[in-house]
Amino acid sequence: MAIIKLPGLADVHTHLRVPGGEHKEDFFTGSAAALAGGVTTVLAMPNTTPPLTTPAVLAETLQKAQQSIICDVGLFAGASPDQIDLLPQLAPQTVALKIYLNDTFGPLRVEDLPTLQACFETWPRQKLIAMHAEGPNVAIGIGLAASYRRPVHFCHISRRDEIELIAAAKAAGLPVTCEVTPHHLFLTRADADRLGPWADMRPRLATPGDAEALWAHINTTIDCVATDHAPHTRAEKESATPPPGVAGLETSLPLMLTAVKEGRLSLARLIELMATNPRRIYGLPEQPDTFIEVDDQTPFTLTNEALLTKCGWTPFAGWEVVGRVQRVVLRGKEVFATGRVIAQPGSGHIIQ
Ligand code: NCD
Numbered sequence: 394m395a396i397i398k399l400p401g402l403a404d405v406h407t408h409l410r411v412p413g414g415e416h417k418e419d420f421f422t423g424s425a426a427a428l429a430g431g432v433t434t435v436l437a438m439p440n441t442t443p444p445l446t447t448p449a450v451l452a453e454t455l456q457k458a459q460q461s462i463i464c465d466v467g468l469f470a471g472a473s474p475d476q477i478d479l480l481p482q483l484a485p486q487t488v489a490l491k492i493y494l495n496d497t498f499g500p501l502r503v504e505d506l507p508t509l510q511a512c513f514e515t516w517p518r519q520k521l522i523a524m525h526a527e528g529p530n531v532a533i534g535i536g537l538a539a540s541y542r543r544p545v546h547f548c549h550i551s552r553r554d555e556i557e558l559i560a561a562a563k564a565a566g567l568p569v570t571c572e573v574t575p576h577h578l579f580l581t582r583a584d585a586d587r588l589g590p591w592a593d594m595r596p597r598l599a600t601p602g603d604a605e606a607l608w609a610h611i612n613t614t615i616d617c618v619a620t621d622h623a624p625h626t627r628a629e630k631e632s633a634t635p636p637p638g639v640a641g642l643e644t645s646l647p648l649m650l651t652a653v654k655e656g657r658l659s660l661a662r663l664i665e666l667m668a669t670n671p672r673r674i675y676g677l678p679e680q681p682d683t684f685i686e687v688d689d690q691t692p693f694t695l696t697n698e699a700l701l702t703k704c705g706w707t708p709f710a711g712w713e714v715v716g717r718v719q720r721v722v723l724r725g726k727e728v729f730a731t732g733r734v735i736a737q738p739g740s741g742h743i744i745q
């Protein structure tokens with residue numbers, strides 16, 4: 394067994410489901426899954442029920458988070474056409490603004506130009522704007538970044554044409570960044586056909602050529618690996634109308650370290666993608682005396698049973714990987730060791 398020491402990871406795209414989706418995940422189980430995956434900072438998306446678009450929902454969410462979190466958590470504000478005037482009130486206690494240009498789980502959506510303009514005009518310049526943009530909507534996001542001369546971060550880029558457009562925008566000097574998910578790196582449409590609702594998410598799994606293109610840009614255009622941890626219960630996935638989304642917090646590091654072992658990227662690049670870059674792009678605070686210890690040599694099998702996420706399943710069950718997280722130390726305190734959570738609920742910090 395060989396143990397390596399890495400910085401605490403930062404996952405800038407998770408769904409912790411509070412308020413309104415606590416049967417899928419809550420702040421304790423979601424942050425426990427984070428620690429189990431070596432992640433000490435997570436950013437939580439605003440497509441909750443109700444969505445995080447008002448000061449009242451923000452206050453309720455902050456209060457619940459502070460009672461339960463065991464890693465550090467930052468919240469996204471959500472953009473909704475009928476509540477754009479509230480954005481300046483949400484900014485001081487949120488990390489960034491999320492704009493959904495494409496359909497996904499939940500009702501949050503922005504489809505008109507005046508609302509997009511209002512977002513870029515009212516959201517404080519020192520805080521980031523992140524977008525769910527697929528296909529031609531990536532061009533809209535790039536156009537807004539250029540027009541308003543301010544950074545835009547693209548969530549879960551999944552296709553060749555999209556990553557190539559972002560590469561061109563970067564080459565032109567535009568302030569754009571992007572993340573990819575492990576499921577878009579490691580799974581394709583063939584897996585979606587095999588697994589049905591268990592591998593249905595937005596953006597949908599793409600072709601082998603798309604996944605290859607993501608790997609081809611892993612050392613250049615891609616800034617971050619983020620999980621889009623989107624837990625839904627088994628009953629929901631087995632229903633007539635399964636919601637899109639899969640869990641990812643506990644499988645991301647093992648999958649990526651397995652790719653390192655196979656020579657697909659370097660360990661130094663993994664650290665940039667999963668710790669340094671996400672922290673820089675979102676301006677996340679340093680966590681002093683914080684590190685993780687990981688076994689990067691001994692193979693093990695990912696299973697549903699071992700997961701701490703409340704949903705209890707992963708599309709990667711049965712995969713043989715390396716990269717089991719042995720120990721997590723956050724601000725000098727051991728918070729996770731040998732598969733067990735040690736931290737007390739509420740010991741994580743809220744990031745603003
Ligand atoms: C996410 C969810 O379930 O909240 N689902 C998904 O398929 N990715 C929503 C999202 O991130 O788009």
Ligand code: ZN
Nearest residue numbers: 406438621623
């Ligand atoms: Zn998401």
